[in-house]
Amino acid sequence: xxxxxxxxxxxxxxxxxxxxxxxxxxxxxxxxxxxxxxxxxxxxxxxxxxxxxxxxxxxxxxxxxxxxxxxxxxxxxxxxxxxxxxxxxxxxxxxxxxxxxxxxxxxxxxxxxxxxxxxxxxxxxxxxxxxxxxxxxxxxxxxxxxxxxxxxxxxxxxxxxxxxxxxxxxxxxxxxxxxxxxxxxxxxxxxxxxxxxxxxxxxxxxxxxxxxxxxxxxxxxxxxxxxxxxxxxxxxxxxxxxxxxxxxxxxxxxxxxxxxxxxxxxxxxxxxxxxxxxxxxxxxxxxxxxxxxxxxxxxxxxxxxxxxxxxxxxxxxxxxxxxxxxxxxxxxxxxxxxxxxxxxxxxxxxxxxxxxxxxxxxx
Amino acid sequence: xxxxxxxxxxxxxxxxxxxxxxxxxxxxxxxxxxxxxxxxxxxxxxxxxxxxxxxxxxxxxxxxxxxxxxxxxxxxxxxxxxxxxxxxxxxxxxxxxxxxxxxxxxxxxxx
Amino acid sequence: xxxxxxxxxxxxxxxxxxxxxxxxxxxxxxxxxxxxxxxxxxxxxxxxxxxxxxxxxxxxxxxxxxxxxxxxxxxxxxxxxxxxxxxxxxxxxxxxxxxxxxxxxxxxxxxxxxxxxxxxxxxxxxxxxxxxxxxxxxxxxxxxxxxxxxxxxxxxxxxxxxxxxxxxxxxxxxxxx
Numbered sequence: 034x035x036x037x038x039x040x041x042x043x044x045x046x047x048x049x050x051x052x053x054x055x056x057x058x059x060x061x062x063x064x065x066x067x068x069x070x071x072x073x074x075x076x077x078x079x080x081x082x083x084x085x086x087x088x089x090x091x092x093x094x095x096x097x098x099x100x101x102x103x104x105x106x107x108x109x110x111x112x113x114x115x116x117x118x119x120x121x122x123x124x125x126x127x128x129x130x131x132x133x134x135x136x137x138x139x140x141x142x143x144x145x146x147x148x149x150x151x152x153x154x155x156x157x158x159x160x161x162x163x164x165x166x167x168x169x170x171x172x173x174x175x176x177x178x179x180x181x182x183x184x185x186x187x188x189x190x191x192x193x194x195x196x197x198x199x200x201x202x203x204x205x206x207x208x209x210x211x212x213x214x215x216x217x218x219x220x221x222x223x224x225x226x227x228x229x230x231x232x233x234x235x236x237x238x239x240x241x242x243x244x245x246x247x248x249x250x251x252x253x254x255x256x257x258x259x260x261x262x263x264x265x266x267x268x269x270x271x272x273x274x275x276x277x278x279x280x281x282x283x284x285x286x287x288x289x290x291x292x293x294x295x296x297x298x299x300x301x302x303x304x305x306x307x308x309x310x311x312x313x314x315x316x317x318x319x320x321x322x323x324x325x326x327x328x329x330x331x332x333x334x335x336x337x338x339x340x341x342x343x344x345x346x347x348x349x350x351x352x353x354x355x356x357x358x359x360x361x362x363x364x365x366x367x368x369x370x371x372x373x374x375x376x377x378x379x380x381x382x383x384x385x386x387x388x389x390x391x392x393x394x395x396x
Numbered sequence: 397x398x399x400x401x402x403x404x405x406x407x408x409x410x411x412x413x414x415x416x417x418x419x420x421x422x423x424x425x426x427x428x429x430x431x432x433x434x435x436x437x438x439x440x441x442x443x444x445x446x447x448x449x450x451x452x453x454x455x456x457x458x459x460x461x462x463x464x465x466x467x468x469x470x471x472x473x474x475x476x477x478x479x480x481x482x483x484x485x486x487x488x489x490x491x492x493x494x495x496x497x498x499x500x501x502x503x504x505x506x507x
Numbered sequence: 508x509x510x511x512x513x514x515x516x517x518x519x520x521x522x523x524x525x526x527x528x529x530x531x532x533x534x535x536x537x538x539x540x541x542x543x544x545x546x547x548x549x550x551x552x553x554x555x556x557x558x559x560x561x562x563x564x565x566x567x568x569x570x571x572x573x574x575x576x577x578x579x580x581x582x583x584x585x586x587x588x589x590x591x592x593x594x595x596x597x598x599x600x601x602x603x604x605x606x607x608x609x610x611x612x613x614x615x616x617x618x619x620x621x622x623x624x625x626x627x628x629x630x631x632x633x634x635x636x637x638x639x640x641x642x643x644x645x646x647x648x649x650x651x652x653x654x655x656x657x658x659x660x661x662x663x664x665x666x667x668x669x670x671x672x673x674x675x676x677x678x679x680x681x682x683x684x
Contacts, residue, residue: 039590044476045416045475047411055403262405280417448556448559449556449558
């Protein structure tokens with residue numbers, strides 16, 4: 034016991050950082066797939082060095098960042114209702130995530146665009162619900178949390194099937210669960226009823242993502258070489274160093290390092306950019322928006338620019354039940370799941386994906 | 397001629413982060429004097445010395461940002477000292493001989 | 508088997524054999540086990556704080572202290588022996604019977620059992636004795652060299668197993684080699 038305690042004292046909980054490099058126009062590049070697999074994003078920020086204001090190419094994208102909806106006290110069976118599945122889940126990408134619930138203590142639910150409804154529930158609720166699930170991967174010897182996955186678009190889930198009736202009965206009568214939901218819906222072209230008109234007016238509210246701009250002056254930026262992921266001493270910085278530096282920039286750490294309070298300094302070698310443009314979007318942002326934004330950021334380099342690279346950082350919800358694809362996500366000590374693109378002038382890119390302790394390795 | 401487009405490469409770094417970060421907030425009873433950045437750092441070092449002795453006090457901890465108005469700060473610590481720092485902050489209960497509660501938590505940026 | 512043995516004997520222990528060095532060797536006789544224990548505890552608290560002290564204090568004890576030769580045997584849990592060893596050089600002062608002795612601790616051996624520490628101590632004392640004897644010039648010095656004239660017999664006995672005097676010890680040593 035004491036030995037374990039002493040060993041733990043020097044160890045940090047497991048965390049992973051996956052770095053990839055490739056070319057954005059490469060036929061087999063998986064960057065769009067990685068973005069699409071990460072369904073729930075709460076903050077997107079991009080940083081462009083040597084740029085003072087929002088570039089023209091990005092203006093239209095920023096202007097119509099899709100709105101999202103908050104539905105208060107929505108019974109969970111509404112998401113399993115056939116009207117909802119036919120109108121929204123099957124006609125586009127429907128995203129839903131419970132809001133203000135904590136993954137490590139509350140029940141949570143999430144609807145993926147693939148049509149899978151994922152419930153992460155504690156033991157008592159699981160037993161009351163009586164639906165088939167599996168124990169959570171990170172619950173240790175004594176299982177206190179279960180994951181239930183229901184495929185809403187599956188052919189065996191038609192309105193008259195036994196399975197459908199059982200799920201509806203469990204969620205309606207056996208254990209009625211109610212949550213506040215964040216909802217977003219993306220459909221390609223086809224007109225249909227909107228979420229706004231589907232749900233009762235007093236429950237649903239539409240929200241615009243919050244967008245903030247700022248211009249940073251005299252920013253010290255690390256020197257990067259697109260084909261050197263590990264960096265070269267004296268020549269360029271590695272991906273890890275950049276990742277750390279970016280965290281400091283996004284949190285507005287001012288670079289005045291005094292010996293006593295802070296010894297932080299920019300990784301070397303570095304150059305000083307006269308100005309840098311930082312834009313942060315917060316809200317419930319769907320991957321389609323991010324893919325669009327990433328494309329536009331690549332277009333930024335169509336004309337010659339001073340900047341050698343730019344970055345796009347996306348933070349996932351700490352309390353979502355999944356991180357990438359359907360891999361289970363837990364909170365443990367920070368619940369971080371985030372990724373970061375560095376796009377170079379020649380459209381090479383680096384992708385860094387980071388997860389905390391209770392997470393699978395990103396794809 | 398421009399260099400050829402980068403070939404695909406993937407590296408997985410397992411628990412390789414050099415530093416860990418903590419966002420903390422100090423909670424003092426109403427009317428208590430708010431510490432400055434230097435005093436705040438001193439407080440962190442005192443907490444470490446109390447629980448982990450001189451060895452703990454020697455840990456490299458940086459106060460990256462500190463906002464005096466809300467008394468919230470972002471701390472950076474070397475990964476091997478992360479657990480020590482967190483435990484020390486949790487168990488610290490006095491500031492200038494007065495009781496206070498510190499709510500620390502929330503790691504903001506892994507790596 | 509190992510696990511069974513450990514559970515029968517309780518948690519695994521480590522024994523640290525060290526030598527108490529004081530400025531005036533004769534002053535050593537006033538030092539008590541309790542005083543040494545307190546001083547070590549104090550040093551651990553200073554170096555490793557409340558947490559380290561709590562880890563170290565579980566089954567910490569001064570098992571043996573020879574006031575004449577200065578050999579001391581400390582016991583602690585195996586998990587905490589690193590903490591203890593790291594703190595030993597920080598012991599600067601012993602307070603015993605109202606007197607203060609500036610001192611230092613020299614770690615000689617780290618063992619899993621008292622027996623292994625005792626074996627080491629015998630070997631160590633023999634080696635020390637040999638170097639001292641080689642530096643002697645006459646017979647009188649030789650008889651009294653290592654431990655001092657007023658050294659009672661029982662002290663040697665407890666330090667080096669069966670040798671009843673310096674001479675006997677010497678004989679034993681040469682027989683062995």
